Amino acid sequence: MKRSDGYELNIGILGCGAIGSRIAHSITDEMKMFPVSLAGLYDIDTHKSKDLAAQLKDPSLAKATFQDLLDHSNFIVEAVSSTETVHLIETILAQKKDVLVISVGQLLNADHLFKLAKSNQCRILVPSGAIAGIDSLKACAQIGFSQITLTTRKPISGFKNNPYIMKKGIILEQIQEETVIFDGTVDDAVKAFPQNINVAATLALATRSKDKIRVRISASPKFTKNSHEIEAVGDFGRLLTRTENAVCPDNPKTSYLAVLSAIETLKGHCGSSRIGT
Ligand SMILES: NC(=O)c1ccc[n+]([C@@H]2O[C@H](COP(=O)([O-])OP(=O)(O)OC[C@H]3O[C@@H](n4cnc5c(N)ncnc54)[C@H](O)[C@@H]3O)[C@@H](O)[C@H]2O)c1
Structure with a gap:
């Protein structure tokens, strides 16, 4: 189905792990009423893209190379775990394709990607991920913040x-009660916990106030879920949000809400007008 402005999304999935696979299934199962089609799948581990294509009952979806995926798509969902992610996103934008970035942490100190998107008139979409209140925080960003705290x-x-x-000599087995194991800036949190940076990065991008954000990370044997609490203060008043995240059924490292928010962002894009970054 084409959109009223004639734009049709031919979506390529880059990375067929937990999140990429869920999104691919969602496109074929739940988005039939949208102007969208699944154009291809690529994973550096070709078994994964072939397995996913077989599950979706269309082996031709599995593309042999990243460039092959780009050639078949006008919109890419980036869902890779890679040290090359920034370069991959740069390649997508250089070929004038819109991109939904799941590895949001990779955008944190990559202003050149936003500049490239602007000059090539394409969009970088960022899902709200495992946190709540991003719409309000973006609104508040117009007048700024006096203080923002993220407690994970x-x-x-x-x-x-x-x-x-290990470097700090923290012995996890000795922790009995809630214990703060990190208290610092977004940049330092990203360095210390590179696997968990997406939430802090999403908050920094939405608020456009990275330097005002204090990140606190605590651990306890009594916690059974990952939770994220945001407190933001400014002339707008005080905003408080908290999510308690169940893990994704396919990957215990990923919050289910992160996957659902990516799918919702994609659905929103399919129905929205095509504007610049
Ligand atoms: N925005 C958020 O809130 C949020 C939440 C969770 C995870 N993430 C991020 O999303 C990304 C994907 O997460 P996941 O749980 O699906 O991970 P996953 O490990 O299940 O899947 C990642 C896939 O990427 C593939 N891959 C690695 N390098 C590649 C390359 N160069 N080209 C193509 N494929 C490549 C791997 O083979 C793997 O199949 C990660 O970067 C993760 O940090 C974001």
Whole structure:
């Protein structure tokens, strides 16, 4: 189905892990009324793209190369775990394709990507991920913030083998009650917990106030879910949000809400007008 302005989304999925697979299924199962089609799948592990294509009953969806995926798509969903992610997004934008970025942490210090999107008249879409209140925070960003605090609470198991924890000499097994294991800036949080940076990065991008954000991360054996609490203060008043996230059924490292918010962002884009970044 084409949109009233004639634009039809031919979506390529880059990365066929937990999030990419869920989104691919959602496009074929739930978006039939949208002007959208699944154009291709690519994963560096070609078994994954082939398996997913087989599940979707269309082996031709599995593309042999990243460029092949780009050639078949006008919109890419980036869902990779890679050290090359910034370069991959740059390649997508250089070829004038819109992109939904799931690895939001990779956008944190990559202003050149937003500049490239602007000059090539394409969009970088960012889902709200595992936190709530992003719409209000974006509204508040117009007048700015005096203080923003992100408090992330995770079970002890979420920090196993983390180099920062080992360097600080924190013995996870000795923690009995809620214990703050990090208190600092977004940039330092990103360095210390590179696997958990997406929430802090999403908050920094939405508020456009990275330097006003204090990140606190705590652990306790009593926590059973990852929770994220945001407190933002400014001339608008005080905003408080909290999510308690169940894990994604396909991947215990990912919050289910992060996957659902990516799908909702995609659906919103399918129905919305095509404007610049
Ligand atoms: N925005 C959020 O709130 C949020 C939440 C959770 C996860 N994430 C991020 O989303 C991304 C995907 O998460 P996931 O749970 O699906 O991970 P996953 O590990 O299940 O899947 C990632 C896939 O990327 C593939 N891959 C790696 N390098 C590649 C490359 N160069 N080209 C193509 N494919 C490549 C891997 O083979 C794997 O199949 C991660 O970067 C993760 O940090 C974001």
